[in-house]
Amino acid sequence: MPNFDDILAAAERLAPWVHRTPIATCSTLDRLAGRQLFFKCEHLQKIGAFKFRGAMNAMLQLPEEAAARGVVTHSSGNHAQALALAARLRGVQATIVMPANSAAVKRRAVIDYGARVVDCAPNLAARESTTAQIQAETGATLIPPYDHPQIIAGQGTAALELLEQVPDLDAVIAPVGGGGLMAGTCLAVRGRAPQVKLFGAEPLGANDAARSFAAGKFVPQTDPHTIADGLRTSLGELTWPILRDHLEEVITAGEEEIIAAMRLAWERAKLLIEPSSAVPLAALLGEVFRQKPGLRRIGIILSGGNVDLAALPFK
Amino acid sequence: MPNFDDILAAAERLAPWVHRTPIATCSTLDRLAGRQLFFKCEHLQKIGAFKFRGAMNAMLQLPEEAAARGVVTHSSGNHAQALALAARLRGVQATIVMPANSAAVKRRAVIDYGARVVDCAPNLAARESTTAQIQAETGATLIPPYDHPQIIAGQGTAALELLEQVPDLDAVIAPVGGGGLMAGTCLAVRGRAPQVKLFGAEPLGANDAARSFAAGKFVPQTDPHTIADGLRTSLGELTWPILRDHLEEVITAGEEEIIAAMRLAWERAKLLIEPSSAVPLAALLGEVFRQKPGLRRIGIILSGGNVDLAALPFK
Numbered sequence: 001m002p003n004f005d006d007i008l009a010a011a012e013r014l015a016p017w018v019h020r021t022p023i024a025t026c027s028t029l030d031r032l033a034g035r036q037l038f039f040k041c042e043h044l045q046k047i048g049a050f051k052f053r054g055a056m057n058a059m060l061q062l063p064e065e066a067a068a069r070g071v072v073t074h075s076s077g078n079h080a081q082a083l084a085l086a087a088r089l090r091g092v093q094a095t096i097v098m099p100a101n102s103a104a105v106k107r108r109a110v111i112d113y114g115a116r117v118v119d120c121a122p123n124l125a126a127r128e129s130t131t132a133q134i135q136a137e138t139g140a141t142l143i144p145p146y147d148h149p150q151i152i153a154g155q156g157t158a159a160l161e162l163l164e165q166v167p168d169l170d171a172v173i174a175p176v177g178g179g180g181l182m183a184g185t186c187l188a189v190r191g192r193a194p195q196v197k198l199f200g201a202e203p204l205g206a207n208d209a210a211r212s213f214a215a216g217k218f219v220p221q222t223d224p225h226t227i228a229d230g231l232r233t234s235l236g237e238l239t240w241p242i243l244r245d246h247l248e249e250v251i252t253a254g255e256e257e258i259i260a261a262m263r264l265a266w267e268r269a270k271l272l273i274e275p276s277s278a279v280p281l282a283a284l285l286g287e288v289f290r291q292k293p294g295l296r297r298i299g300i301i302l303s304g305g306n307v308d309l310a311a312l313p314f315k
Numbered sequence: 316m317p318n319f320d321d322i323l324a325a326a327e328r329l330a331p332w333v334h335r336t337p338i339a340t341c342s343t344l345d346r347l348a349g350r351q352l353f354f355k356c357e358h359l360q361k362i363g364a365f366k367f368r369g370a371m372n373a374m375l376q377l378p379e380e381a382a383a384r385g386v387v388t389h390s391s392g393n394h395a396q397a398l399a400l401a402a403r404l405r406g407v408q409a410t411i412v413m414p415a416n417s418a419a420v421k422r423r424a425v426i427d428y429g430a431r432v433v434d435c436a437p438n439l440a441a442r443e444s445t446t447a448q449i450q451a452e453t454g455a456t457l458i459p460p461y462d463h464p465q466i467i468a469g470q471g472t473a474a475l476e477l478l479e480q481v482p483d484l485d486a487v488i489a490p491v492g493g494g495g496l497m498a499g500t501c502l503a504v505r506g507r508a509p510q511v512k513l514f515g516a517e518p519l520g521a522n523d524a525a526r527s528f529a530a531g532k533f534v535p536q537t538d539p540h541t542i543a544d545g546l547r548t549s550l551g552e553l554t555w556p557i558l559r560d561h562l563e564e565v566i567t568a569g570e571e572e573i574i575a576a577m578r579l580a581w582e583r584a585k586l587l588i589e590p591s592s593a594v595p596l597a598a599l600l601g602e603v604f605r606q607k608p609g610l611r612r613i614g615i616i617l618s619g620g621n622v623d624l625a626a627l628p629f630k
Contacts, residue, residue, distance in 0.1 A: 022337030024359055028427075043585045044339055105582070112343070263624065267420070270358045270620035272587040305585035309578065309629045 001238065004191030006153035007184065010057045011160050017056050017089065018157070019045050023165045026269035033284050036297045038169070040162040043273050043305030047109075050158050050181055050303050051082035051145075057154030058143050059086040067092045069139035074120070074127040076102040077230055078304050079145035084115035095140060097130045099123075103308055146180030147236025156184025162299045163192050170294065173280045174301040176200040176209045176250060177231035179239025181303060186246035197295065200243060200250040201280035203228045203258060209235055209243060210250040227255055227313060230276035230303065251289055253282035259313045261285060265302075266314075275313070277302045316553065319506025321468035322499065325372045326475050332371050332404065333472070334360050338480045341584035348599045351612045353484070355477040358588050358620030362424075365473050365496055365618050366397035366460075372469030373458050374401040382407045384454035389435070389442040391417040392545055393619050394460035399430035410455060412445045414438075418623055461495030462551025471499025477614045478507050485609065488595045489616040491515040491524045491565060492546035494554025496618060501561035512610065515558060515565040516595035518543045518573060524550055524558060525565040542570055542628060545591035545618065566604055568597035574628045576600060580617075581629075590628070592617045 024039040042050040062071070070093035073083050080096045087094035094115040098107060099122035110117055120130040135142055144151065158181070159172060172189050176182045182200050189196050202209050203226035211219045218240045224232035235243065243250075253261070262278035264285075265271040280300050283289055339354040357365040377386070382405065388398050389412035402409035409430040413422060414437035425432055435445040449455055459466065473496070474487060487504050491497045497515050504511050517524050521543065523536035533555045539547035550558065558565075568576070577593035579600075580586040595615050598604055 019340070022339075022356075022359075024337075025334070027361070041337075044337075046342070048583075048585050266587060266624060268363075270363050270587045272581060272585045309581060309627070312624070312627070314624045 002149040002153045002187060004187055006149065007156040007160060007188050007191065010153040011157045013060050014053060014056055014154065014157055018053055020161055021045050021158070023162070024269060024271060028268040029264060029281070032264070034290055035295060037284070038162070038166045038297065038299045039269070039271060040158055040299060040301045041271070042158055043271065043277060043302050047078065047081040047085050048305045049078035049082065050155055050301070051078040052085060053157050054151035054154035054180060055079065055082035055086040055143060056089070058148065058150040059090050059092065061150055062090070062092070062141060066141045069141065070095060071143050072097065072131055072134045072138070072140040073143050073145065074098070074131045075145055076106060078306055080106065080110050081113060081306070083143055084110045084113035088114040095134050095138070097127055097134065099127065105308055106306070146178030146233070147238050149238065151180050152184045152187070152238065154184070155181045156188040158301055159185040159188035160192060162301065163189065166297070166299055169193070169196050169297050169299045171197040171199055172299040172301070173199040173201055173284065175228070175231055175276050175279045175303050176202045176243070177276065178233040179209065179235045179243055181301065182247070183239040183242040185301060186242050190246055197248050198246050200247050201283040202250050202252050203231055203279055204252045204254045206232050207252050210252050212240060213244070213250055226258070228258060228276040228279050230274065231279060251283035251286070253279050253286060257282040257286060263314055271302060272305045273302050274304050274307045277304055317464040317468045317502060319502055321464065322471040322475060322503050322506065325468040326472045328375050329368060329371055329469065329472055333368055335476055336360050336473070338477070339584060339586060343583045344579060344596070347579070349605055350610060352599070353477070353481045353612065353614045354584070354586060355473055355614060355616045356586070357473055358586065358592060358617050362393065362396040362400050363620045364393035364397065365470055365616070366393040367400060368472050369466035369469035369495060370394065370397035370401040370458060371404070373463065373465040374405050374407065376465055377405070377407070377456060381456045384456065385410060386458050387412065387446055387449045387453070387455040388458050388460065389413070389446045390460055391421060393621055395421065395425050396428060398458055399425045399428035403429040410449050410453070412442055412449065414442065420623055421621070461493030461548070462553050464553065466495050467499045467502070467553065469499070470496045471503040473616055474500040474503035475507060477616065478504065481612070481614055484508070484511050484612050484614045486512040486514060487614040487616070488514040488516055488599065490543070490546055490591050490594045490618050491517045491558070492591065493548040494524065494550040494558055496616065497562070498554040498557040500616060501557050505561055512563050513561050514598070515562050516598040517565055517567050518546055518594055519567045519569045521547050522567050525567050527555060528559070528562070528565050541573070543573060543591040543594050545589065546594065566598035566601070568594050568601060572597040572601060578629055586617060587620045588617050589619050589622045592619055
């Protein structure tokens with residue numbers, strides 16, 4: 001289990017490598033939310049998402065002999081780009097297993113960062129078996145996308161910066177997919193500012209965290225339906241207990257609310273965020289959250305900005 | 316004529332009112348440009364553009380008795396929103412004369428900021444006569460969009476911040492429309508870091524500044540054709556001599572280059588900028604500029620992010 005010291009160590013390790021991303025504010029969004037919102041701009045992080053923090057943290061701790069054999073992961077999303085860039089920066093060969101139907105722009109970005117792309121059928125079994133085959137052939141180390149102590153510790157450094165950049169927050173909210181960002185955020189906030197409340201935000205169409213909370217035990221995500229493509233995965237064995245122990249609540253948002261929040265972020269705040277990042281804003285703007293008393297200043301972690309400009313959800 | 320002291324005074328006056336916007340960097344864009352680029356993110360300024368700096372600077376210097384009679388301007392662009400918000404913050408009535416064919420989203424934003432909108436025919440003569448009529452009726456003070464010492468001084472505060480945020484720049488580049496931002500930038504850079512070279516960037520389809528440089532005298536813009544809607548205006552009587560005296564050169568970019576640069580900024584750097592703001596990046600990525608020696612570190616002022624999401628130029 002990762003802890004607060006791991007996050008502090010990750011922050012020191014990552015300092016020369018990551019962008020210390022800025023905080024954005026927008027009075028129009030404050031008015032709509034009825035509170036002061038502070039956006040931690042991880043869409044301006046390297047590769048356009050917080051995922052670089054975790055991947056780089058793992059990469060920097062890889063022993064020399066393992067590094068020589070390379071790294072591998074399966075991802076069609078931001079973790080693919082994150083690992084590709086992190087590996088290049090350490091001079092390590094990365095292999096990314098991607099479903100053959102992945103967006104061309106994502107494939108190109110991974111290749112641009114110098115990684116090798118191996119196609120597989122678009123299902124989890126094919127992804128895992130192809131990855132295992134590459135591990136067996138090359139001895140490459142698997143760097144998983146979220147359920148790993150070094151990944152969680154890396155992701156937590158975003159919240160650590162947020163707390164340094166914005167004093168006196170009443171709450172911090174982040175999106176929940178596999179839970180790596182949210183778990184790291186929980187550990188960072190509990191360690192640095194234990195009085196700050198923690199909320200997760202999830203699409204209604206991929207609400208495994210909300211259902212896990214309701215059931216009091218881990219409920220896997222089976223059939224996700226949401227535009228928020230970064231949040232379709234299940235929580236992990238490491239991330240679920242951390243969320244369970246530290247979150248006040250998981251707030252959900254419907255698809256129309258997510259798209260409307262994304263549009264508001266683009267139009268009014270000029271924040272080029274992807275749908276997954278609009279979920280916490282959508283949650284804050286919903287009636288359920290607006291009724292909550294005593295939360296004046298809220299930090300929101302904007303997780304990423306990797307969207308396909310040829311297929312935007314705006315009409 | 317405004318001078319460096321006016322910019323220092325504007326910076327002090329504006330400090331409680333403007334966002335100190337962040338600097339963004341992107342290694343992919345650095346690689347494409349062959350230099351280190353530092354983007355001053357004025358699209359994250361209030362109202363989504365640098366224009367708020369100048370409008371607020373003018374508003375804060377308006378005498379009480381003039382403030383009671385209100386302010387007026389004609390604009391279909393960012394100056395309209397800038398003046399509307401600046402007036403609201405000082406509790407002054409603003410009237411914005413807008414061509415009847417202005418985009419609904421811009422009209423709505425102006426009204427949201429509490430200004431009164433008066434329609435006119437979509438030509439300069441109608442804009443000016445309608446504005447003059449409102450001045451005569453109400454005694455309102457005209458706040459022009461760029462050719463005014465207080466506006467120029469306000470716009471110069473963005474470059475002043477840039478120089479504080481990024482040491483050892485070799486050059487600063489900004490877009491040139493009416494020249495208010497560029498003139499303020501020239502004065503700020505000459506006053507604070509006189510060794511830094513200054514460049515202007517202009518669409519080929521609205522190249523009055525480049526033609527003025529070539530002719531050695533002010534050549535007005537007559538028939539602009541460019542997607543960069545903030546850069547279609549002529550230079551002014553105040554802005555032209557400042558640009559003439561301080562700019563190394565005005566670099567131009569074609570329409571396809573502007574759209575390609577905007578797309579790169581969105582896709583690779585997650586900077587939600589409007590076409591006018593992509594012009595300096597397009598200029599830097601062009602062969603003419605790429606050949607220039609000795610410019611390692613370049614500051615780019617990203618002027619704004621007000622785009623119509625229903626009419627993006629991406630295919």
